[in-house]
Every structure is written in C-alpha cells, then in structure tokens.
Amino acid sequence: QAKGAGRNTLRFFDPGLQAAVTARAALEADLRVALAQNALTLHYQPQVDADGRVTGVEALVRWQHAERGDIAPAEFIPLAEDTGLIMQLGRWVLRQACFQLARWAQHPATAGLNMAVNVSPRQFRHPDFVAQCASVLARTRADGRRLKFELTEGLLVEDMEGTAAKMAALQAHGVGFALDDFGTGYSSLAYLRRLPLDQIKIDQSFVRALGCDANNEAIVRTIIGLAKSLGLQVMAEGVETAAQRDFLLREGCRDYQGYLFSRSLPAAALADYLATAALSASTSTRQS
Ligand code: C2E
Numbered sequence: 380q381a382k383g384a385g386r387n388t389l390r391f392f393d394p395g396l397q398a399a400v401t402a403r404a405a406l407e408a409d410l411r412v413a414l415a416q417n418a419l420t421l422h423y424q425p426q427v428d429a430d431g432r433v434t435g436v437e438a439l440v441r442w443q444h445a446e447r448g449d450i451a452p453a454e455f456i457p458l459a460e461d462t463g464l465i466m467q468l469g470r471w472v473l474r475q476a477c478f479q480l481a482r483w484a485q486h487p488a489t490a491g492l493n494m495a496v497n498v499s500p501r502q503f504r505h506p507d508f509v510a511q512c513a514s515v516l517a518r519t520r521a522d523g524r525r526l527k528f529e530l531t532e533g534l535l536v537e538d539m540e541g542t543a544a545k546m547a548a549l550q551a552h553g554v555g556f557a558l559d560d561f562g563t564g565y566s567s568l569a570y571l572r573r574l575p576l577d578q579i580k581i582d583q584s585f586v587r588a589l590g591c592d593a594n595n596e597a598i599v600r601t602i603i604g605l606a607k608s609l610g611l612q613v614m615a616e617g618v619e620t621a622a623q624r625d626f627l628l629r630e631g632c633r634d635y636q637g638y639l640f641s642r643s644l645p646a647a648a649l650a651d652y653l654a655t656a657a658l659s660a661s662t663s664t665r666q667s
C-alpha cells in the first residue's frame with residue numbers, strides 16, 4: 380500500500396523541476412565533451428602587492444560553450460563536483476597550470492610568478508591526489524615552490540587529520556596553501572593553528588562592503604589581525620576600488636586581487652599586462 384502511494388506521488392509531474400533536471404543533464408553531457416575535446420581554457424588573474432608588483436596569478440577555468448557562450452565556473456564547478464567530473468577537470472587544470480608555470484620559468488619577466496590553483500574538496504580528498512600532483516610536477520618540470528593550492532573551509536573541517544597529513548605530503552613537494560573565501564564558512568577557527576596554511580584570502584563579500592558598514596570594517600580588521608598573529612599572509616579578493624585598497628593597506632593587508640588591478644587574462648594578454656604593470660610600478664617608485 381505504502382509502495383503504491385509512493386508510485387502515485389511520482390506521477391505528480393513538476394514541469395519546472397523536470398526542465399531543470401534535463402538542463403543539468405545536458406550541461407553535464409556538454410561538459411564531458413568539452414573535457415574530452417580539450418575545449419576549456421585557463422585564464423590568469425594577477426595578484427598584486429602594496430608596491431604594485433605582480434607577485435603571482437590565480438588560475439581560473441573558463442568554458443566557452445558553442446551555443447551558450449561563456450558559462451561561469453559558479454555554474455559548472457558545482458556540477459562537476461556532484462557528478463565526479465571534477466576529477467578530470469581538476470587534473471586538466473593542474474596540468475595546464477603547471478605547464479604554464481614551467482613556461483614562465485624560462486623568461487625573466489615571468490620567472491618570479493607564483494601560481495594559485497583552486498582545488499575542490501572532492502578532488503583534494505581523492506586518495507590519488509598527492510601522487511597525481513607529484514607526477515604532474517615531475518612531467519611538467521614546474522617548480523612546486525611556485526605552486527599554491529586554494530582550499531575552502533568546508534574541506535578543512537570534515538577530516539582535519541586526513542587533510543593535515545595530505546597537506547604535509549604536498550608541502551614536501553614545495554606546494555603552499557591558501558584558505559579561499561575566508562569568513563564565509565561556518566567552521567571553528569581551530570583548524571587555523573592545526574593545518575599548515577600559508578595564506579588567508581579575505582572573501583570578496585567583505586571587501587565589497589568596505590565603506591558601507593562599520594561592522595564589516597571591524598570584521599576585515601579582525602581577519603587581518605588574526606592572520607598576522609598566526610603568522611599567515613593575508614590577501615584581499617575582489618578589490619575593485621582605490622578606496623578599498625587604501626583601507627586594506629592602512630589596516631596592514633598588503634596583497635590584493637581584483638578588478639582594480641586586472642580581470643583574469645589569457646596567458647598572452649597577461650604578458651602585456653605585466654609589461655605595463657612593471658612600467659607603472661617603476662614610475663610610482665620614482666615618484667615616491
Ligand atoms: P574564487 O576562487 O574565489 O575566485 C575568485 C573569483 O572572483 C573569480 O570568479 C574571479 O573572476 C572573481 N573576481 C576577481 N576579482 C574580482 C572583482 O574585483 N570583482 C568581482 N565581482 N569578482 C572578482 P570566477 O572565475 O567566476 O570563479 C568563481 C569560482 O569558481 C572561484 O572562486 C572558484 O571557487 C571556482 N573556480 C574557478 N576556477 C576553478 C578551477 O579551476 N577549479 C576549481 N575547483 N574551482 C574553480
């Protein structure tokens with residue numbers, strides 16, 4: 380009887396939900412094809428210090444869909460996580476980023492750049508992740524000391540011991556760690572002293588609200604102070620205005636990423652950006 384009722388409820392058909400399920404399945408199929416055909420690209424967003432020097436970049440995956448145009452990572456990364464495609468996607472991103480790092484190492488203008496790569500929880504938790512990183516570093520001949528993984532808080536709370544051990548194994552290859560989107564998770568701060576993190580990235584929602592809200596300013600000030608007292612670097616994400624940058628600088632945050640400096644760029648355009656940035660940095664040094 381209960382079984383019959385269950386079957387009956389399934390007959391109540393929700394066209395909206397059905398459309399969403401179909402669209403998701405189509406997107407998944409398209410993502411599979413895009414991965415197989417090597418149709419994704421990586422763009423690189425400059426990370427800038429208080430002296431205007433570009434110290435590194437964050438690799439951000441881009442997908443230009445044949446019919447739909449650009450699809451935001453916010454749409455397809457969660458899908459890739461849910462379906463397990465993130466393993467393949469993540470491997471591709473890592474390999475691509477390391478190839479680029481090795482290429483940059485051969486030119487004086489780019490040899491000093493660090494590369495930040497987003498690693499999703501499912502990818503990080505995979506038992507083969509460390510071996511995979513080691514093999515990519517070996518094959519691309521990229522310097523692991525220039526590589527930094529951006530992790531999110533969710534990962535760190537679930538299995539602190541396992542995460543710490545994995546981070547240590549990667550650290551042995553020179554890899555560093557940033558905690559992405561800091562302040563948006565719900566976790567305790569205990570992991571900050573237990574995990575070998577190098578950097579905290581202040582989430583862009585806090586940066587965006589600077590100048591609008593005194594409480595928000597207090598939070599940003601506190602994050603910067605927390606990072607400093609724990610001996611961690613601190614970088615602000617989503618810096619769009621000089622006023623935001625000035626506030627952050629006054630409070631002691633000396634590393635930034637955001638549209639004020641540059642959007643993410645294809646590798647070739649990044650080279651042009653670096654040439655211009657070097658010029659303006661040397662100009663401002665001369666002025667001061
Ligand atoms: P995220 O790691 O926090 O990356 C920063 C995001 O903020 C990027 O969005 C970047 O384009 C955007 N952004 C940078 N500066 C500004 C700014 O000044 N203003 C505003 N409004 N936005 C800014 P994007 O590229 O759309 O990526 C969104 C998220 O998707 C990333 O957030 C990251 O969580 C994920 N993602 C991107 N690429 C990868 C990848 O290769 N692997 C994984 N696992 N996740 C990725």
Ligand code: MG
Binds near residue numbers: 437
């Ligand atoms: Mg990131």
Ligand code: MG
Binds near residue numbers: 616
């Ligand atoms: Mg972020």
Ligand code: MG
Binds near residue numbers: 560
């Ligand atoms: Mg984010």
